[in-house]
Amino acid sequence: MDAKEDLDVKIGLEVHCHLTSLKTKLFCRCPADYYNKEPNTNICPVCMGLPGSLPVLNEQAVKHALAIALALGSRVSQKMVFYRKNYFYPDLPKNFQISQYDKVGGLPLATGGQIRLKDKVVRIRRIQLEEDPAKIVYEGSISTSPYALVDYNRSGVALVEIVTEPDLTTPKQARQFLQKLRAILEHLGVCNCDLEAALRCDANISVRGGYRVEIKNIGSFKDVEKALSFEVTRQKMLGAKRGMETRHWDDVRGVTISLRVKEEEQDYRYFPEADLPPYIITEDLIAETLAAMPELPDARRDRFIKQYNLPHQAAEILTSHKSLADLFEKSIEKYRSPLRIANWLISDILGYLNRKDLDPSTLKIAPEDIAALARAVDEGLINEQTGRNLLLKAATTGKRIEQKIFAEVSKIGDEATIKALVDRVFKENEKAVKDALKNEKAINYLIGLVMKASGGKTDPHITRSVIVAKLKQLS
Amino acid sequence: MTNIDLRSAKRLVEAIRLGEVSIVDVVEASLNKIKELDKDINAFITINSKKALAAAESLDTKLKRGEKVGALCGLPIAVKDVISTAGLETTCGSKILKGYIPPYDATVVAKLKEAGAVIVGKTNTDEFAMGSTTEFSAFGPTRNPVDKSRVAGGSSGGSGAAVAAGMVPLSLGSDTGGSIRCPAAFCGVVGLKPTYGSVSRYGLISYANSLEQIGPFAANVDDCALLFQCISGWDPMDSTSYRNPPKVESSKICRRVAVPKEFFGEGVEDAVARSVWRGIEALKDGGYVVEEVSLSTLDYALPAYYIIAMAEASSNLARFDGLRYGLSLKSGYRDWNTYFSKCRAKGFGPEVKRRILLGTYVLSAGYYGAYYLKAQKIRNILKTQFQQLFTKYGLIAGPTMPTTPFKIGEKIEDPLLMYMIDINTVPPNLTGHPAISVPVHKEGELPVGLQIIAPYFCEERLFQAAKIVEESLRRQ
Numbered sequence A: 001m002d003a004k005e006d007l008d009v010k011i012g013l014e015v016h017c018h019l020t021s022l023k024t025k026l027f028c029r030c031p032a033d034y035y036n037k038e039p040n041t042n043i044c045p046v047c048m049g050l051p052g053s054l055p056v057l058n059e060q061a062v063k064h065a066l067a068i069a070l071a072l073g074s075r076v077s078q079k080m081v082f083y084r085k086n087y088f089y090p091d092l093p094k095n096f097q098i099s100q101y102d103k104v105g106g107l108p109l110a111t112g113g114q115i116r117l118k119d120k121v122v123r124i125r126r127i128q129l130e131e132d133p134a135k136i137v138y139e140g141s142i143s144t145s146p147y148a149l150v151d152y153n154r155s156g157v158a159l160v161e162i163v164t165e166p167d168l169t170t171p172k173q174a175r176q177f178l179q180k181l182r183a184i185l186e187h188l189g190v191c192n193c194d195l196e197a198a199l200r201c202d203a204n205i206s207v208r209g210g211y212r213v214e215i216k217n218i219g220s221f222k223d224v225e226k227a228l229s230f231e232v233t234r235q236k237m238l239g240a241k242r243g244m245e246t247r248h249w250d251d252v253r254g255v256t257i258s259l260r261v262k263e264e265e266q267d268y269r270y271f272p273e274a275d276l277p278p279y280i281i282t283e284d285l286i287a288e289t290l291a292a293m294p295e296l297p298d299a300r301r302d303r304f305i306k307q308y309n310l311p312h313q314a315a316e317i318l319t320s321h322k323s324l325a326d327l328f329e330k331s332i333e334k335y336r337s338p339l340r341i342a343n344w345l346i347s348d349i350l351g352y353l354n355r356k357d358l359d360p361s362t363l364k365i366a367p368e369d370i371a372a373l374a375r376a377v378d379e380g381l382i383n384e385q386t387g388r389n390l391l392l393k394a395a396t397t398g399k400r401i402e403q404k405i406f407a408e409v410s411k412i413g414d415e416a417t418i419k420a421l422v423d424r425v426f427k428e429n430e431k432a433v434k435d436a437l438k439n440e441k442a443i444n445y446l447i448g449l450v451m452k453a454s455g456g457k458t459d460p461h462i463t464r465s466v467i468v469a470k471l472k473q474l475s
Numbered sequence B: 001m002t003n004i005d006l007r008s009a010k011r012l013v014e015a016i017r018l019g020e021v022s023i024v025d026v027v028e029a030s031l032n033k034i035k036e037l038d039k040d041i042n043a044f045i046t047i048n049s050k051k052a053l054a055a056a057e058s059l060d061t062k063l064k065r066g067e068k069v070g071a072l073c074g075l076p077i078a079v080k081d082v083i084s085t086a087g088l089e090t091t092c093g094s095k096i097l098k099g100y101i102p103p104y105d106a107t108v109v110a111k112l113k114e115a116g117a118v119i120v121g122k123t124n125t126d127e128f129a130m131g132s133t134t135e136f137s138a139f140g141p142t143r144n145p146v147d148k149s150r151v152a153g154g155s156s157g158g159s160g161a162a163v164a165a166g167m168v169p170l171s172l173g174s175d176t177g178g179s180i181r182c183p184a185a186f187c188g189v190v191g192l193k194p195t196y197g198s199v200s201r202y203g204l205i206s207y208a209n210s211l212e213q214i215g216p217f218a219a220n221v222d223d224c225a226l227l228f229q230c231i232s233g234w235d236p237m238d239s240t241s242y243r244n245p246p247k248v249e250s251s252k253i254c255r256r257v258a259v260p261k262e263f264f265g266e267g268v269e270d271a272v273a274r275s276v277w278r279g280i281e282a283l284k285d286g287g288y289v290v291e292e293v294s295l296s297t298l299d300y301a302l303p304a305y306y307i308i309a310m311a312e313a314s315s316n317l318a319r320f321d322g323l324r325y326g327l328s329l330k331s332g333y334r335d336w337n338t339y340f341s342k343c344r345a346k347g348f349g350p351e352v353k354r355r356i357l358l359g360t361y362v363l364s365a366g367y368y369g370a371y372y373l374k375a376q377k378i379r380n381i382l383k384t385q386f387q388q389l390f391t392k393y394g395l396i397a398g399p400t401m402p403t404t405p406f407k408i409g410e411k412i413e414d415p416l417l418m419y420m421i422d423i424n425t426v427p428p429n430l431t432g433h434p435a436i437s438v439p440v441h442k443e444g445e446l447p448v449g450l451q452i453i454a455p456y457f458c459e460e461r462l463f464q465a466a467k468i469v470e471e472s473l474r475r476q
């Protein structure tokens, strides 16, 4: 699927982002860090929804959500109101979720805003703050599991919901959008997107004005693209069912499965949460958040272009992964070779990560090593190819590069050494020498033999001139 | 020492401090009285004898050592069974919570313990506080100590009856649309619904969370004020509790009383009206200026109240699904919807089901605007009108209940007739104002209550006025 606009397709995304930098959950004082804990130990009366418990808003969560809204250029409400979204499910201890509402009477944290892709502007519909439900664990798959286990450790963790307008027209665009959003969240420092379930996405898709289909359970950005591609093809061939269909992405089989079809949208009976007074978002808080706003990916890209003379494309790629952009800047702080280092990070390192399906943040490579390699190449100590090989090796093993390696791998450039090697090769390959005497093109074969004998370390230009000179003596 | 009079908290505290009686004596007297009377009255769902006596003993020890014991100094107290008590079963008068033992204390319970009170038991209530007679309790109705064939009022009927019968000097109730003031009026005791946000709701199992407050019952005004002081104040666990209540300045209008004629509308028994007017006359004699006024929005208060209360109830009670606490069914239900529906069908009584259904209906798409939003509009108009009235008057007064307590079973078959008796008590819940019910002169045996409403955080003003009414009764 290419990035060309497919005007038959309308895709909207609903992204849920955990505010992982918070210390506590959204409405109680339980730690927000629920990872790797015994099930049902990270809980209290509030996040278990025990009778009589009441929510108290974590104001830090408002600040983080506000930073996201401002970063996306959204209109921030002066007053934010929480609503109850009522539905029965075992992962929802109160059987309602404290969320926000953007229809009549509702005042979500923010509305509007946009994210710019390369040749597309995706509009944001709303940004709101809500609590995460608990986690349901099945034995095997949903349909065959004899029971469901509920772990409330995650219950009540702060989520920011970001909903787009149906502006996306290709699955690839959807992926690019998510990539960009992720880079923004990473630069804001509000979400460690690598953590399990920290960034989740549901997608709405309609083809040729047909009924809207919602796809749930999409685990990764790659899967968003896959699931949407599957859906585009499926709907183009079969059409959508009448009514609102919800489908489930089965990442093992690579297909979407129908969960339910409804004539009308589910009625969540939204109404204001009277246990939480409306929260006033003051001009001061907005000014404070704006003042503390870190450099965002677009600004950083433009600075990379200006400051380091990087091509637009390279700057764009680097800044769409915060950890890669950070590695780049730290490396060139040590040795200023921006073009070479950018090139290495993009084609070698990122290429390797994509092949292995790894995230740049998992890289364990020291900026000092990248700088040293770039310097060694610039100084002629090693050649470009060797530099790239060493870099890749460091990336795959996670080990530091030792300085002495530069001496070992440095090319053999002195004529005496090369002459000795050539003499040996001539002695061992008399037939090839005879051929070369007759046919000038066969010289390359001799050069190859010498290179092989040296382990590729001899300088090819000097080798050629030594061989040509020796052949002249023989003829 | 079984002949200790439990009707005055102040006197009991004095006696305990002077060493005339021990705390164990007082708590035992209370437990004995409960044992003696509660078979007939059914004010209690759970009696906490063992722990209460242990607490009393340790408080006595503290007293002997000269340690601080707090303002309630070992007084036995009853707590409505919709308020969470750590380690003590809390049922809300419902089968669905039978066996539920909260792992935490409501803030008010923690405050009671800090003030040295001893909880002797949990009192009967209409299921989830939904009712006006305590007949809708899964544990049987509470009978009025004045006439046991009659209702005690509700929903905090158990707490009202326990004080009226002299089983405890003090008790806590909750008031969503009159649930403290109604039993106070019906049983002939004093009951206060505080300003919304002055007492923490943390641990109060919600029926209609934007309307309700926990409040005190006592046999007299001074005791009621004492208990209110002990339970009120800001609580960081309740975002709707006030941290810095506005300072109330006293002025000439404090002693001006408005009596809306709508409070004496059809349905108010003549004898009740006469008794209430005698109470109002007592205020006049005490130097208050009384004027009749009209507040036409009051006619819409009852429907607005029921729509909002039921809407909130439908959501607040959703959590009772048989999964984490209380009633649970034997397995064998693979489908979640079937399981929780069966549980709720089995666990909830008829009035709770009625309110959940109606509340779900008024919040549904297409009806939300016609019911819920309209009710909120009426609520806002009423709030504004009360505020305006309070720029000219210091208090508003009228009958708490339109009738005297009726026979058990008399109205239970007719929900609308039952809802009608809340007509005068719901306005302060909609507006958030504090309101007290204080007994006035009765023509027959059955008690009548005068309701007095004050501006926000002016509970003190209510106590002053109520005391004048109380004293006029004593002189008679």
Ligand SMILES: [Zn+2]
Residues within 6 Å of the ligand: A025, A028, A029, A030, A042, A043, A044, A045, A046, A047, A048, A156
């Ligand atoms: Zn918690």
